Amino acid sequence: MKFFKKILRDRATLSAFLDKGLVSFKGPVVIWAVLYFLDVDQQGLWYTFISLSALAGLAELGFTTIISQFVSHEYANLHFQRGLLTGNRRSLDKAIGLVRYAIKVYCCIVPIAILIMLMVGAYFYSNETYEILTIWSIYCVVSGLNLISSLFHSIYRGFDKVYQVHMIKFFSNLVSIFILVLSLYLGFGIASLPLSMMFLLIVSIFGVFNIDRKFWFQLLKHKIRYNHSWFKEVVSIQSKYAVSFFCGYFMFNLFVPLSFKHQGSMVSGQLGLTLTIAKTISTISYTWIDSKLPTLNMMASKRDRVAFKTLFYSKAKYSLSTFVVGAFFLLGIVFLANQYEYYQDRVLSVEEMALVLGSELATVFMSICAIYVRAHKIEPFYVVSMISALFVSIIATYFITTSNIFNLYIAMNAFNWLVMLPMFFFVANAGMKKLYQSS
Secondary structure, eight states: OHHHHHHHHOHHHHHHHHHHHHHHHHHHHHHHHHHHHSOHHHHHHHHHHHHHHTHHHHHHTTHHHHHHHHHHHHHTTEEEETTEEEEOHHHHHHHHHHHHHHHHHHHHHHHHHHHHHHHHHHHHTTTSOHHHHHHHHHHHHHHHHHHHHHHHHHHHHHTTOHHHHHHHHHHHHHHHHHHHHHHHHTTOGGGHHHHHHHHHHHHHHHHHHTTOHHHHHHHHHOOOSSOOOHHHHHHHHHHHHHHHHHHHHHTTTTHHHHHHHHTOHHHHHHHHHHHHHHHHHHHHHTHHHHTTHHHHHHHHHTTOHHHHHHHHHHHHHHHHHHHHHHHHHHHHHHHHHTTSHHHHTTSOOHHHHHHHHHHHHHHHHHHHHHHHHHTTTOOOOHHHHHHHHHHHHHHHHHHHHHSOHHHHHHHHHHHIIIIIHHHHHHHHHHHHHHHHHHO
16 A cells, blocks of 8 residues: 555656556557457568668667666756756756757757658658658658657756656547557558647647746756867767667567568568567666656766665666566466457467567566666676677577477577576666765
8 A cells, every 4th residue: 555655746757647548548549459450460560660660769869767877867956947958057058058969969860860761761661652652741740740759858858847748648549549549540551640649749749848938948048158069078978879779670660661571561460469568568678767767867977876776776666567467467368369369460479478588578578787887877788789689689680580489489589598698788888886885
């Protein structure tokens, strides 16, 4: 009872779970809508669209994560008063300079992201109709513009506006779900994806600008006394983040397009559906840590190690427990679904699902470890990520082109648990020791 009372008093965690809860609700609703309104071939296209759209996020290569962390470190000496950012002058100048720098960078990132998606889509959909190519092009533009919304969310998260950000995401997702299901019902088919994302973007941008309108005017008018070159500081860690985030793409988003190309739309649809559900469970499990990430970043900035470890380990336990419970619940649903002939060609078997979840659990361990280390503004995982990306791409290409999903995920589990996870923990420990010795 005390546990639930504590959660109810914590607005940040509560809003995060409300947001993630809607996302988890969105998953089954969209799955039902896809199964009901689309045929098997369209299902394959649907999840291939979603996987390739992750290229938009790939273009920013962890930039929003860095901005959020750096903003939090400056916000440790600042606060909002009547909608304006105030506090230590040097930190104020650095924070505003950082936000301005981030917006300028995104003016370059967004066109690059759109161009990358268009080029990759031209390869994967070279044999598709003109209608599919047109829908994909629109989806690319909207996905690219959605990066702007993600940047604003990361800035406000850095300012510890976790509650406001998650409420904006909640309402924008709510509108998006409604538009998605309605457009599928009306027969828009694959075109429902860019249409729903368009509404999500509009609601999200409107919500962000209404959190603190005065802050945006302050951002334009503020005169900086203490100039700080963010380019050098951000790029030094961005280069390492870029490697890690680029490599991370191969560990999730490459599988469905590869299976679409080599095993057909039915298998890619099954795999895409399974990976989407598994990723939804892991995303919900991260909520415990994500809701406290700005606080953790500020603790790291102040070098309050005892408080940092106490809070982090407490939330990490909740995250892991949430994933395990969600995984068993999902396996039960898949077992029941496979008893019905209608669903047998739509979802993977229980055995294949268990292997996918086992591989995802190893990823959850590694992600939690990475969050701990990156809160201290260091990135020691870039070499490990390159090794991982190389071997995962080899494993994925070999098994998808010559074997099946079951054997693919046996190999993925062996690699993640026996090779990657021990290596990840070793590198994290070495990175933290080096940081403590230097301070």
